[in-house]
Structures are given as C-alpha cells and as structure tokens.
Amino acid sequence: MTVSAERKREVRERARSLVADRGVSRPPVPVDRIAKALNIFVQYAPLDEELSGMAFIKDASAVIAVNALHHPNRQRFTIAHELAHHVLHEWHLRTGVHVDKVILERASLAALGVDDLEIEANAFASELLMPRDLFEPLVHQEIDLNDEAQLTVLAKRFRVSMAALQFRLAALD
Numbered sequence: 001m002t003v004s005a006e007r008k009r010e011v012r013e014r015a016r017s018l019v020a021d022r023g024v025s026r027p028p029v030p031v032d033r034i035a036k037a038l039n040i041f042v043q044y045a046p047l048d049e050e051l052s053g054m055a056f057i058k059d060a061s062a063v064i065a066v067n068a069l070h071h072p073n074r075q076r077f078t079i080a081h082e083l084a085h086h087v088l089h090e091w092h093l094r095t096g097v098h099v100d101k102v103i104l105e106r107a108s109l110a111a112l113g114v115d116d117l118e119i120e121a122n123a124f125a126s127e128l129l130m131p132r133d134l135f136e137p138l139v140h141q142e143i144d145l146n147d148e149a150q151l152t153v154l155a156k157r158f159r160v161s162m163a164a165l166q167f168r169l170a171a172l173d
C-alpha cells in the first residue's frame with residue numbers, strides 16, 4: 001500500500017464532512033441523498049454479476065452506475081465508493097469511464113484494493129456509510145465485537161454488508 005496514513009485521514013475527514021453537511025445524526029447514512037446534493041446522478045442498471053458499478057462523466061454530468069442485481073446494502077457501498085471517485089479523483093474520470101469489479105466482497109486482502117485510487121475510495125466509502133461520530137460510540141459502548149449476532153444487528157442498522165462492517169471495524173481509531 002502506498003497511500004499514506006495522513007492521506008487516509010484526509011479522505012475520511014472529507015467523507016465525514018459530507019455526512020455532516022447533510023445534517024445526518026443517526027444511521028443509516030442516506031448515500032443517495034448525498035449523491036443528489038452533489039449533483040451526481042445515480043443510475044441502476046442490470047450489470048454482469050462481477051461488476052459492482054462505474055463512475056463517469058457524461059455531457060459534463062457526473063454519473064454513477066450501480067448493479068441493480070446486487071443486494072441493496074452492497075449497492076450502498078458501491079454508490080459510496082463511486083462517489084469517492086467523483087469527489088477525490090475527478091481528474092481520473094476525465095480520462096474515461098472508471099469500472100469497478102467486485103468491491104470488498106472477497107475476503108482476500110487483494111480485493112480490498114491494491115491500487116491507490118481503490119484504497120482511497122474504499123476508505124472514503126467506509127467512513128461515509130459508517131462515520132466515526134455515529135459508529136464509534138455504538139461500537140465502544142454497546143457492541144461485543146466477538147458476538148456475531150450483535151455485529152449483524154450493527155450492519156443492519158447502518159445498512160451495510162458484513163464485509164463492509166468488518167472493513168470499517170479494521171479501521172477503528
């Protein structure tokens with residue numbers, strides 16, 4: 001990994017401020033509403049199973065395409081991930097359509113992103129859906145991290161997949 005700890009902090013900070021701007025005070029974070037507020041158009045389309053989503057600019061409009069066939073919680077992470085590309089990597093989208101295959105669903109480290117853009121987008125998406133101020137009080141006070149059932153409840157509360165929850169837990173401060 002080549003993304004510095006400082007850059008990751010910056011990326012997470014950016015995601016938190018987007019949530020704060022919308023006045024979100026409890027989960028789940030309305031990721032579709034955040035995209036709308038940023039003038040990013042979210043399109044649901046049936047894509048190949050291994051495709052999660054895409055980010056691109058079309059006729060000067062920012063667009064996110066999400067696989068309509070995936071579970072809604074998985075779609076939320078995809079939207080947050082593609083949103084990250086629009087917010088953080090607009091320069092990259094100017095060079096063409098950004099296509100994301102499976103994001104976070106494989107339990108291998110390689111799937112978490114080896115590419116700097118992907119590492120940043122996953123850090124951003126994770127913080128957007130589970131922002132520190134909403135997430136950490138619950139984790140520290142109410143949840144037994146060894147209790148699978150409690151983790152399932154927590155994932156439901158934030159409307160994220162277990163893979164996304166585990167990824168966020170690994171980044172606890």
Ligand SMILES: [Zn+2]
Pocket residue numbers: 081085098099100117118121
């Ligand atoms: Zn990506």
